Amino acid sequence: MIEFRNVSKNYPGGTHALDDVDISIDKGEFVFILGHSGAGKSTLLKLMLREELPSKGSIMIADYNLVKMKKRQVPYLRRELGVVFQDFRLIPSMTAYENVAFAMRVTNISSKEIRRRVPYILRIVGLEDKMHVYPDQLSGGEQQRVALARALVHNPKIILADEPTGNIDPELSLEIMELLLEINKLGTTVVVVTHDVALANRFHARTITLDHGRVVSDTKGKNAV
Amino acid sequence: MRGSSLGYLIKKGISNIWLNRMMSAASMGILTACLIIVGGSGLLAVNIRDIFTAIENQNEMVIFIKEDATEEDVTVLGDKIDSLDHVSDYYYVSKAEALEEQKEYMGEKGYLLDGLEDDNPLPASYRLTLSGLEYLNETVEQLQHYRGVDTISAPTDLADTLTGVEKTALVLGSIIIGILIVASTVVISNTIRLTLFARRREINIMRYVGATNGFIRLPFVVEGMTIGIFSAVLAFGVIWAIYQSLGSLFAETRISWLTSVSNNLIPFMNLWYYVLGGFLIAGILIGSLSSSSSIRRYLKV
Numbered sequence: 001m002i003e004f005r006n007v008s009k010n011y012p013g014g015t016h017a018l019d020d021v022d023i024s025i026d027k028g029e030f031v032f033i034l035g036h037s038g039a040g041k042s043t044l045l046k047l048m049l050r051e052e053l054p055s056k057g058s059i060m061i062a063d064y065n066l067v068k069m070k071k072r073q074v075p076y077l078r079r080e081l082g083v084v085f086q087d088f089r090l091i092p093s094m095t096a097y098e099n100v101a102f103a104m105r106v107t108n109i110s111s112k113e114i115r116r117r118v119p120y121i122l123r124i125v126g127l128e129d130k131m132h133v134y135p136d137q138l139s140g141g142e143q144q145r146v147a148l149a150r151a152l153v154h155n156p157k158i159i160l161a162d163e164p165t166g167n168i169d170p171e172l173s174l175e176i177m178e179l180l181l182e183i184n185k186l187g188t189t190v191v192v193v194t195h196d197v198a199l200a201n202r203f204h205a206r207t208i209t210l211d212h213g214r215v216v217s218d219t220k221g222k223n224a225v
Numbered sequence: 226m227r228g229s230s231l232g233y234l235i236k237k238g239i240s241n242i243w244l245n246r247m248m249s250a251a252s253m254g255i256l257t258a259c260l261i262i263v264g265g266s267g268l269l270a271v272n273i274r275d276i277f278t279a280i281e282n283q284n285e286m287v288i289f290i291k292e293d294a295t296e297e298d299v300t301v302l303g304d305k306i307d308s309l310d311h312v313s314d315y316y317y318v319s320k321a322e323a324l325e326e327q328k329e330y331m332g333e334k335g336y337l338l339d340g341l342e343d344d345n346p347l348p349a350s351y352r353l354t355l356s357g358l359e360y361l362n363e364t365v366e367q368l369q370h371y372r373g374v375d376t377i378s379a380p381t382d383l384a385d386t387l388t389g390v391e392k393t394a395l396v397l398g399s400i401i402i403g404i405l406i407v408a409s410t411v412v413i414s415n416t417i418r419l420t421l422f423a424r425r426r427e428i429n430i431m432r433y434v435g436a437t438n439g440f441i442r443l444p445f446v447v448e449g450m451t452i453g454i455f456s457a458v459l460a461f462g463v464i465w466a467i468y469q470s471l472g473s474l475f476a477e478t479r480i481s482w483l484t485s486v487s488n489n490l491i492p493f494m495n496l497w498y499y500v501l502g503g504f505l506i507a508g509i510l511i512g513s514l515s516s517s518s519s520i521r522r523y524l525k526v
């Protein structure tokens with residue numbers, strides 16, 4: 001599903017953000033990416049989203065070759081990926097419902113399908129009571145659930161989450177993680193970037209640790225401590 | 226793209242105008258002003274053109290022939306005139322014909338000229354009609370040194386003035402129009418850039434959820450085009466009002482040449498579709514070009 005081969009990424013100015021990274025993630029896996037600040041975690045996600053191109057190596061996601069693909073194919077790759085950010089990135093002038101519907105509207109989906117799917121997805125993330133509430137009236141955890149609903153609405157093959165719990169209270173963080181795990185059980189591949197080692201360890205999932213742009217450990221599921 | 230999506234994106238574009246109403250109003254103001262100035266100059270130009278054409282239709286010259294010219298001189302001159310490109314029509318008027326013409330012109334008093342047949346003071350002449358006023362001077366130069374030519378009567382000063390005015394107006398007009406187009410493009414680009422800034426979160430999300438570039442761009446192009454259309458309609462209304470009221474103002478004055486100008490003004494009813502069409506095309510082009518150029522710079526798409 002996700003295949004990094006000898007991937008290096010140098011930013012202009014001489015930062016070596018990633019150095020010869022090999023990662024292979026199968027369909028249906030749940031993976032944590034751990035590492036200190038500046039280790040290259042977000043860079044890894046940016047490469048998957050094809051916001052950046054690798055300086056070296058090759059990346060395959062689903063059936064897309066990210067290095068060779070045409071620019072106008074990028075939107076279609078991104079519809080296979082659902083992204084969640086630490087800062088939620090909701091549009092403040094839109095309700096929870098509208099925020100999710102927006103993601104569908106701008107990808108040429110019929111109004112009928114939008115009306116059917118948005119409430120369904122909001123129910124999955126447990127926000128059926130707050131559909132018509134604006135983001136500033138929602139807690140951090142609830143806002144992140146709206147963002148997650150937005151990421152899920154295209155029925156993506158992969159969910160990418162960059163520090164999804166970074167701005168949320170610890171108890172609510174656990175809820176979000178449980179939700180991601182449930183989504184994973186339904187068949188979606190989930191990649192969660194975090195530097196919260198303790199949180200990652202509670203879930204006994206595969207954990208890839210980055211340090212200075214290199215993979216320093218890759219522990220399979222139950223072996224994690 | 227499905228209809229409901231298109232409708233949504235167009236609605237978005239129009240709401241962009243409202244989101245940014247101060248700058249949108251400023252853009253429309255400047256574009257309207259530009260269109261009015263350009264359109265006004267255009268209308269002035271076609272009217273002047275019209276008057277010029279009327280004058281040019283009288284672009285005749287008369288070559289008077291000396292008393293002592295031989296028949297050969299007259300024939301040589303006639304052949305030369307015949308060979309000139311810009312002479313659309315010419316004919317010879319003999320002394321006798323000139324006298325006859327003069328008698329007719331004097332009407333009842335024509336009898337006064339009776340008896341002059343043998344001592345006719347009127348010269349023979351060639352009468353020429355040129356294909357354009359601008360050829361007047363060169364034709365005079367080409368013919369004045371021929372043997373038998375006495376004087377040439379032609380409105381050369383008028384020709385110089387009119388041709389000069391036309392040329393100057395053309396150059397000045399192009400410069401002004403160029404400056405105005407650049408100015409409106411800059412102002413509209415800035416307006417669109419402000420909207421882009423105000424909508425940056427949405428654009429960011431659109432990119433992450435896989436909206437195509439067309440979808441991201443369209444609302445902003447709609448915004449620019451709508452500004453263009455509004456400005457065109459507004460400018461059209463203003464131009465119409467000015468044209469009509471200037472016309473009736475001229476008609477009512479006591480200044481006789483203004484009254485005659487107003488009589489010769491091309492009626493707006495014969496021009497309005499050119500004006501509106503031109504304004505709409507210019508407005509839509511300027512609006513959509515300036516928006517797509519600022520989107521390209523902002524999004525790097």
Ligand SMILES: Nc1ncnc2c1ncn2[C@@H]1O[C@H](COP(=O)(O)OP(=O)(O)OP(=O)(O)O)[C@@H](O)[C@H]1O
Binds near residue numbers: 015017037039041
């Ligand atoms: N656009 C960029 N231009 C130049 N350097 C960059 C850019 N983005 C990231 N970097 C650098 O690349 C390195 C890795 O950054 P990255 O954002 O991947 O780290 P991270 O692991 O996500 O850190 P954090 O936990 O703080 O989010 C850092 O040294 C960073 O300064």
Ligand SMILES: [Mg+2]
Binds near residue numbers: 041042043
């Ligand atoms: Mg990061």
